[in-house]
Amino acid sequence: MAEYVLETKGLGISFGGLHAAQDVNIRIKKNQIYGLIGPNGAGKTTIFNLLTCVYKPTAGTFYLGGEEMKGLTPDKINQKGIARTFQNIRLFNNMTVVRNVMVGLHNRPEYKCSVLESVLRLPRHFKMEKQMREKAKELLRIFDLEQERNSLACNLPYGKQRKLEIARALATNPKILLLDEPAAGMNPHETEDLAKTIRFIRDHFDMTILLIEHDMGFVSELCDELTVLSFGTVLAQGETKTVLQDPKVIKAYIGG
Amino acid sequence: MRLGKIKINHYINYLLIGVLTIVLGSITLAGGKFDNSLLFLLEKMGFNIILAVSLSLVVGFLGELSLGHAGFMCVGAYLGGKVAALLVPSLGNGLITFSIALLAGAAAAAICGVIIGIPALRLRGDYLAIVTLAFGEIVKSLFQNTSDESFGGTLGLETPRFDRNYLFIIAFVLVLITLAVVQNYIRSKHGRAVTAIRDNEIAARATGINVTKYKLLTFILSAAFAGVAGVLYSYSNYRVQSAKFGYNYSIEILVMVVLGGMGNINGSIIAAVLITWLNTWLPTKLTGDLAVLQNLLYALILIVIVIYNNAPGLKGFRDKYNFGALAKKLIMRKVDPSRINDDKAKWDVVPTKISMDEILSVDMKQQEVYTDRKRGGKD
Amino acid sequence: MEEILSTLINGLSLGGIYAMIALGYTMVYGIAKMLNFAHGDVIMVGGYLIYVFMATNNPLLAILLACIGCVILGVCIEKIAYKPLRGASPLAVLITAIGVSYLLQSLAQIVFGSASKMVTVYEFGSVQLLGCTIQVSSLVTLAVTVAVMVALTMFVKYTRMGRAMIAVSEDKSAAQLMGINVDRIIMVTFAIGSALAALAGLFYLLKAPNVFNTMGAMPGIKAFTAAVIGGIGSIPGAMLGGILLGMVESVSYKITAIAPYTDAIEFTILIVILLVRPTGFLGKKRREKV
Numbered sequence: 001m002a003e004y005v006l007e008t009k010g011l012g013i014s015f016g017g018l019h020a021a022q023d024v025n026i027r028i029k030k031n032q033i034y035g036l037i038g039p040n041g042a043g044k045t046t047i048f049n050l051l052t053c054v055y056k057p058t059a060g061t062f063y064l065g066g067e068e069m070k071g072l073t074p075d076k077i078n079q080k081g082i083a084r085t086f087q088n089i090r091l092f093n094n095m096t097v098v099r100n101v102m103v104g105l106h107n108r109p110e111y112k113c114s115v116l117e118s119v120l121r122l123p124r125h126f127k128m129e130k131q132m133r134e135k136a137k138e139l140l141r142i143f144d145l146e147q148e149r150n151s152l153a154c155n156l157p158y159g160k161q162r163k164l165e166i167a168r169a170l171a172t173n174p175k176i177l178l179l180d181e182p183a184a185g186m187n188p189h190e191t192e193d194l195a196k197t198i199r200f201i202r203d204h205f206d207m208t209i210l211l212i213e214h215d216m217g218f219v220s221e222l223c224d225e226l227t228v229l230s231f232g233t234v235l236a237q238g239e240t241k242t243v244l245q246d247p248k249v250i251k252a253y254i255g256g
Numbered sequence: 257m258r259l260g261k262i263k264i265n266h267y268i269n270y271l272l273i274g275v276l277t278i279v280l281g282s283i284t285l286a287g288g289k290f291d292n293s294l295l296f297l298l299e300k301m302g303f304n305i306i307l308a309v310s311l312s313l314v315v316g317f318l319g320e321l322s323l324g325h326a327g328f329m330c331v332g333a334y335l336g337g338k339v340a341a342l343l344v345p346s347l348g349n350g351l352i353t354f355s356i357a358l359l360a361g362a363a364a365a366a367i368c369g370v371i372i373g374i375p376a377l378r379l380r381g382d383y384l385a386i387v388t389l390a391f392g393e394i395v396k397s398l399f400q401n402t403s404d405e406s407f408g409g410t411l412g413l414e415t416p417r418f419d420r421n422y423l424f425i426i427a428f429v430l431v432l433i434t435l436a437v438v439q440n441y442i443r444s445k446h447g448r449a450v451t452a453i454r455d456n457e458i459a460a461r462a463t464g465i466n467v468t469k470y471k472l473l474t475f476i477l478s479a480a481f482a483g484v485a486g487v488l489y490s491y492s493n494y495r496v497q498s499a500k501f502g503y504n505y506s507i508e509i510l511v512m513v514v515l516g517g518m519g520n521i522n523g524s525i526i527a528a529v530l531i532t533w534l535n536t537w538l539p540t541k542l543t544g545d546l547a548v549l550q551n552l553l554y555a556l557i558l559i560v561i562v563i564y565n566n567a568p569g570l571k572g573f574r575d576k577y578n579f580g581a582l583a584k585k586l587i588m589r590k591v592d593p594s595r596i597n598d599d600k601a602k603w604d605v606v607p608t609k610i611s612m613d614e615i616l617s618v619d620m621k622q623q624e625v626y627t628d629r630k631r632g633g634k635d
Numbered sequence: 636m637e638e639i640l641s642t643l644i645n646g647l648s649l650g651g652i653y654a655m656i657a658l659g660y661t662m663v664y665g666i667a668k669m670l671n672f673a674h675g676d677v678i679m680v681g682g683y684l685i686y687v688f689m690a691t692n693n694p695l696l697a698i699l700l701a702c703i704g705c706v707i708l709g710v711c712i713e714k715i716a717y718k719p720l721r722g723a724s725p726l727a728v729l730i731t732a733i734g735v736s737y738l739l740q741s742l743a744q745i746v747f748g749s750a751s752k753m754v755t756v757y758e759f760g761s762v763q764l765l766g767c768t769i770q771v772s773s774l775v776t777l778a779v780t781v782a783v784m785v786a787l788t789m790f791v792k793y794t795r796m797g798r799a800m801i802a803v804s805e806d807k808s809a810a811q812l813m814g815i816n817v818d819r820i821i822m823v824t825f826a827i828g829s830a831l832a833a834l835a836g837l838f839y840l841l842k843a844p845n846v847f848n849t850m851g852a853m854p855g856i857k858a859f860t861a862a863v864i865g866g867i868g869s870i871p872g873a874m875l876g877g878i879l880l881g882m883v884e885s886v887s888y889k890i891t892a893i894a895p896y897t898d899a900i901e902f903t904i905l906i907v908i909l910l911v912r913p914t915g916f917l918g919k920k921r922r923e924k925v
Binding site: 315319320321323374375378379381382383385386387389390391393394397398400401503507510514548549551552554555556557558559562563565566567568569570 | 720727729731733736740749859863906
Binding site for chain 2: 075104111
């Protein structure tokens with residue numbers, strides 16, 4: 001068993017000669033909440049896109065539990081154990097809340113049911129549907145969404161849409177959860193609530209979490225370790241407290 | 257067994273068509289005879305329902321526009337008709353020949369479904385629509401230019417006919433099978449994956465859905481059933497002529513799907529029945545130059561319904577005056593959403609906005625902006 | 636030798652017509668981001684309008700009036716059918732456009748009947764070149780198309796309105812924030828596209844002097860193919876694609892063995908190009924932001 005859940009080695013990508021991310025080395029231990037911060041356009045979401053194989057890296061590689069992951073497709077990488085949320089929420093808007101989560105359960109081996117079994121309506125189909133629905137409800141209960149399970153995802157208020165996206169990502173049973181600005185657009189009360197939820201996810205699901213965030217208070221309270229990006233390169237790395245006191249980081253944030 | 261409102265919605269189509277089949281079928285089998293034009297109308301309704309339901313699979317549930325559905329039907333009609341014509345001398349013109357022809361037609365169309373499914377993996381929206389249109393025209397053109405011995409060229413392929421008194425029963429049984437397969441597929445975890453792809457392809461991928469598999473499978477299923485409709489067509493007509501399966505026919509099927517409400521299977525069935533009937537009835541009323549009013553009607557149906565259902569500006573109006581809301585008002589029953597049983601949750605929700613985010617190279621642009629700023633800072 | 640030359644010249648003039656239609660497609664697609672299926676039918680309306688206004692016996696006046704008529708029609712279509720759907724799914728817009736195309740075809744049939752109408756706009760005659768006969772109208776078609784292409788390029792590059800068009804094509808909402816009236820830009824785009832369609836209708840009549848209600852459908856779809864081949868959204872691309880398609884069609888018709896399959900060949904080229912290089916020859920690559 002590898003020491004790190006997720007490890008990137010010299011990860012980088014350039015768009016037409018422009019380095020959006022360069023030589024990024026991140027090591028995330030199990031059960032950590034790891035923060036990825038940096039000014040706008042520093043390449044944080046680009047890193048997420050690299051880790052979920054939306055982009056192909058032009059340099060370096062990354063490992064999940066010691067296994068090299070480079071070159072897979074986004075759906076394969078999810079099946080391997082990396083789940084993510086998006087900066088601009090991407091839900092299945094015309095589907096109900098519970099079905100959104102059930103899509104997340106789709107690939108779990110315990111709910112396997114072939115197309116033929118479904119079309120012929122064999123007992124297995126009904127059994128699996130029932131189990132998936134129960135499991136989805138259980139997840140929704142954790143996120144306090146059970147009441148709304150039958151409303152369309154697009155009709156949920158903003159904060160609940162964020163939660164639903166996390167629930168859907170968790171439903172895929174990942175080894176590591178990537179959250180892209182989970183607190184964006186939330187009020188302080190909601191942010192506090194979210195921090196609690198994230199900690200609960202880590203403890204309850206034994207999860208490792210990598211998150212992008214702008215809210216410094218939120219980050220310093222929540223994250224065990226940080227990587228600060230600036231213009232695609234790593235500016236500072238290490239334990240949260242030390243990193244946040246780094247003059248380079250302060251300069252990058254306050255401007256210089 | 258619970259028989260809630262939506263449950264009935266799910267099964268009412270089997271029930272109605274099943275009862276109709278049994279009643280009409282037993283009358284026929286008992287020696288009763290229907291008017292030939294009525295029988296022909298029933299057959300046409302049969303294959304048009306199959307076409308509408310199978311197109312609905314791609315347009316309503318996968319959210320991709322196919323303008324070449326008649327092309328798949330054409331392949332099914334020619335291949336099925338040819339196989340039947342070859343087999344009739346040895347096997348007779350019975351159910352065995354028909355079954356083999358049916359399988360051949362469906363398989364041939366399904367292969368074409370793969371051919372169209374592959375572009376569908378790379379292209380979306382307008383581009384894919386144009387590819388399917390091109391496919392339909394290519395098929396038409398290829399069959400038109402075959403030799404007389406193979407597929408009959410412009411004159412068309414002569415196909416064996418089935419006893420008209422019984423063909424409609426087969427047609428309706430095939431409608432039931434189509435409904436069963438399509439609805440069971442859509443109302444399963446696999447159908448859920450398909451609708452997820454429709455709603456947000458990027459999110460579906462990130463959630464681990466194998467987009468390639470489901471897009472291909474959906475196209476193949478849709479094409480195979482169009483092929484089934486084609487074989488029925490070849491059995492119900494003396495000749496299969498490729499000119500009949502052009503763009504106009506594809507659009508007619510699309511009108512059925514749109515009129516029925518995209519993603520609403522029961523609606524597609526009703527629309528298919530209605531339009532098939534209009535197609536037979538209107539020409540008797542509108543003769544000569546007036547015949548064109550029929551096309552005008554279809555055009556207006558497309559425009560008005562799509563604008564009504566999709567225009568962002570009409571949302572308030574739509575929420576106030578739609579079938580669901582009106583029905584609720586009539587029944588005067590308040591529904592607590594948290595108490596609705598899960599089984600009743602809507603499968604047939606018509607997407608008001610299929611979110612296809614604007615395709616923009618923002619990533620690049622953002623990066624450029626920031627490098628500019630960096631340079632400025634150094635100065 | 637003469638035959639090859641005449642085939643090429645024929646291809647060029649056919650290509651000119653396709654290019655003219657493709658220019659309209661590409662403008663509308665590039666800026667309004669929608670496939671205007673009714674574009675081909677605006678050509679047909681242009682043809683009928685020329686037929687009607689030829690009653691004045693003044694070809695230039697007839698062409699001018701037909702252009703104005705098409706512009707009004709194009710703007711009306713945009714206002715009535717497409718504008719309410721701005722922000723709705725592309726699928727809905729596309730289906731509406733198909734509806735509009737059908738509507739125009741059936742309206743034309745109601746007004747003018749189903750029989751095709753003969754109309755001779757102007758007899759240009761022909762010239763002899765290297766031993767083969769060339770229709771002057773072909774040369775006119777080609778010359779006007781090139782002129783229009785150059786004019787459009789200049790317009791987009793150097794005028795305020797043109798630059799606003801580029802802005803709208805890049806990002807509608809950002810353009811709006813910059814104070815650009817997006818609705819007006821799209822309206823102007825449709826107006827230009829429709830005027831080009833009227834000209835295409837004219838060229839069509841110069842080549843084959845018959846007007847009928849479905850005359851625009853096939854050339855419309857083929858011209859879209861041309862626009863895609865050249866790279867949709869690119870003005871020189873539309874020209875290139877149009878000429879290429881015209882050449883392919885002309886050559887294919889000359890070879891007896893494949894002549895009946897000409898349509899199939901053109902559409903196969905379309906599918907292959909979309910699969911291999913969806914951005915066409917001169918198109919820009921776009922990437923969906925995640």
